[in-house]
Amino acid sequence: MSENFSEFHDELRTVARDLLGKAGETAVEWPALARAGWTGLEVGAGFDGAAATFTEIAILLEEIGRAAARTPYPAVAAAGIGALHLLEPNSRRDAVLRETVAGTALPVAVLGGDMVPAAGGETACAGTGGIVPTFELVQTGPGILLSGSAEYVLDLPAATVLLVPARAADGTLGIAVLEPGAPGVRITEQPVVDATRSFGRVAADDVALDPQSFLPFAATDRPLRHLYDRAALAVACDSLGIAAAMLDATVDYARVREQFGRPIGSFQAVKHACADILVELTIARQLVAAALTAMAGTSPDTSRTVAMAKSFTGEAAVRIAGKAMQLHGGIGYTWESGIHRYLKRATLNRSLYGSPADHRRELAQRYRDH
Template structure:
């Protein structure tokens, strides 16, 4: 993620660490502060008050969020929320939502199920979705549509000011329902998980009446729009896992320098050196796979989705292994609440499962290679 913009990326990373470092472990990162720093508009076009950057720049911020184990809805908004809005045709409401998101007054959440995985049938499972099947259905009525269905473990659903719900219409096409969370018949239930740095929720819709203007198709030039959103969400989680792994490696190396046993720093012992070297190798591979996924156009093509699946599967496992090794190398203090390592291990464990476990993603990769 360096290349010709390496200097800018380094500066972006430094500013992000400073901003995230101002918040404590127990409080969410201030949303107005992120908006004021330009995070919410980084990938949004200049015509909508954004910076017109790419997802590569957003990925740097997502990695820093993971490095800080920060409590923020930014990954959900940047990856899937803004991603969903930009896949819709321009109109007054959509453009207003984009500008409000950049300004920090709107928090759009795309309702993507955290345990969603590509269906075994691939493209045939649901035409035009890249194998991703939404949990919501639209029914035609005399006045418009009704929305029914559910999605569980939706990241940051409880914090949403606007929901973007992918749903199948009666013709079998994917539409995006733009609706307020307090709409009658719509219910959001918090879903506590072991990772206290995250907020997940279940979204249920029971025959929610919708005006036709609330039901939007993807842009005509977009194919497999739902798969694009899934891949962006999975890539954001992979970035978070890489950030976790980097933080745990740095913390472990620093601890090995200052912790002594038998009048020597423990970092001088061969077993500790080898363990830290293994952590570095895994982190380096995860970074390379992530960079390759970011370098491919996010168009839900087989090549793009395969690169995302490989990066997400490897980074998810590497994050858990490196955080677990960090806890072990910190010795007894690593298992205490005060060390804070438990936050990273729990977060890495949730990352491994969100938007496709390594086993699920590897099955999809294998199916892709076995197709004639």
């Protein structure tokens, strides 16, 4: 992150921590996020936004992970607004952007959480970056029909607008803009062990679209891959926040918890465990920062750096949360400690948008290809 904006970033982090802290374990109210300017942070000034970058969004995503907060903001900010920015400008897209900034719309891009790059990458899926859309458009006389499904779509139950990546019959890639209650659209909530997030399955069975509802991607290289990378990096930021929270909680506990008449933080084994957590957290932070820099500069290596950040940070957060639970002793396994919330969230993050094995397999394929 640029040092020129370090003061602004520190202030943004402080405000986010205060806002999320007031919500506690309850869901963060969406109007409160809109009033704080979060919904328009990455949107241009022409839509009443702040014209910031994904780097600023990443700060908020990390703080949401640190608080294990219940909010659809990650799905809207990372994939929803990201998808809208990739589309050709038109009145429908612009209206959704304005409503999102105002806090009256929650656009969710229909990216399945179990989605991973297809085998063969660019060769198998030319123009998609290895990401295959699971929805297809079929022209039937004057009408257009949309069919397909996606599993484990993050924050789908909260969506007021569905942004469905789809491929037209002529191969054109774009986004179908749908209302959740449109005829032929079926949404089913999918429960997961992590109670801080919501997921759903969406299926479209020959849903009739008017021509203005399918918006083609702008002349962007690999738009679906870019959208997938944003979603994966957002989860890595969340995992980074989880790891940071667990380190802080463990160090604070080790300072006050006494055993044999002295704080347990003075014991060598505890010191070494906390040092190991700090090392993993530092590496994860560097990898996430490198991925953010690559994404901001539209580097051709963005997918590679995102894969590295997602794979390492996803695993590290699970290890750190597990170690934090162990270092808290018996109380760490109780419901009241709250550590279980972070461990469950970190475990889910590890598999969202590709497991560490999926990303490392893709990295290995890239090195073999070169």
